Amino acid sequence: CEALLALEKAVQNWLDEPIGALQSPILPEEKLDAALHGSRVAALFNQVQLDATGADVSCTSLGNDPVGLASPVTMRGVTAAYLFANTLVVLEVTEEVLRQTLERCAAYFTLVDGQPQISEEFLLPKVEHYNYDFYAGLSYTFDLRRHVGSRVIRLAKLDGSPLGGGTFRLCTSNYRATGTGGYEILRECPVLWRGGTEMPDLTARYIQTHSPVPQLHNAEMRVIW
Numbered sequence: 104c105e106a107l108l109a110l111e112k113a114v115q116n117w118l119d120e121p122i123g124a125l126q127s128p129i130l131p132e133e134k135l136d137a138a139l140h141g142s143r144v145a146a147l148f149n150q151v152q153l154d155a156t157g158a159d160v161s162c163t164s165l166g167n168d169p170v171g172l173a174s175p176v177t178m179r180g181v182t183a184a185y186l187f188a189n190t191l192v193v194l195e196v197t198e199e200v201l202r203q204t205l206e207r208c209a210a211y212f213t214l215v216d217g218q219p220q221i222s223e224e225f226l227l228p229k230v231e232h233y234n235y236d237f238y239a240g241l242s243y244t245f246d247l248r249r250h251v252g253s254r255v256i257r258l259a260k261l262d263g264s265p266l267g268g269g270t271f272r273l274c275t276s277n278y279r280a281t282g283t284g285g286y287e288i289l290r291e292c293p294v295l296w297r298g299g300t301e302m303p304d305l306t307a308r309y310i311q312t313h314s315p316v317p318q319l320h321n322a323e324m325r326v327i328w
Contacts, residue, residue: 118182121175122307123314131169134232135221138211139326142237144170144184146319148302149239151309153321156193156296158274160201160240161321164233174315181306188301189276194292196273198266202255204236207285209245209254211235212326219247219328234284236275242323261323276302 129143137145145163152161166186173180211234213222225231244257259265272295282290298305310316 118179119177121177122181123176123310123316125172125174125176125310126315126317128174129171131171132165133169134167135219137165137169137237138221138235139219141322141324143318144172145237146239146321147172147309147316148185148306149237150319150321151302151306152191152274153239154309155298155300155305156191156272156274158193158240158272160196160238160271161274162204162236162238162279163276164236164279167230167232176307176310176314178303178307181310182303185303185306187276187278188303189278190301191274191296191298191305192277192280192294193296194273194275194280194289195270195295196289196292197270198258198268200288200292201241201266201271201273202258203288204286205238205243205245205255205258206252208236208238209247210251210285212245212247212328214247214328217328219326231284236279236286237322238324239321244325244327247326247328257325261321263323 132142132144142165145165148163149161152163170184172184211222211225212219225234240261242259242261242263243255245254246256247254279286280289
């Protein structure tokens, strides 16, 4: 029993050991606000994914509760912000695949009296904020005045240039790569690479290497209504 207590203490100490810093802490992000205007937490996770894989585009989701990240960063902070034991998968996708996945993201919103709200589809019968994905490596615009399925009015590379034909490498989680959450099209995409390291560990390693981590601008997203 004493050995277990010692182990527990060691684990707690490890969780609270600083692993690096952010240039500025990230306050907990309210779900609707983050989905409309972008999330610094999601931008960090997407940067970790791009850095780990060299993919062209990355997408990630966040848990159901608002999360931020304090600085100095601890492993406890990372695991509270990234709740899942996901590993990474790189898929071969086309512009049309990206457009369809972004249309699913755009379905997260509904307009009530002209103001954006979260669609009941993501709240009932259970809350599924984790099925809204944040993208990096793209510039895109949703127009919520349009019908679900035709809301992506702009889709380009991050620098604004057209995606053009051909294929892209999309890094996502092993969870999303199965097509779950309304992203069935991803299930059909060829798998280029599968990783074995879980995202919290990759995130900790990235923060250690890039400390202090600046505010990241790896997506250009607009939502209009």
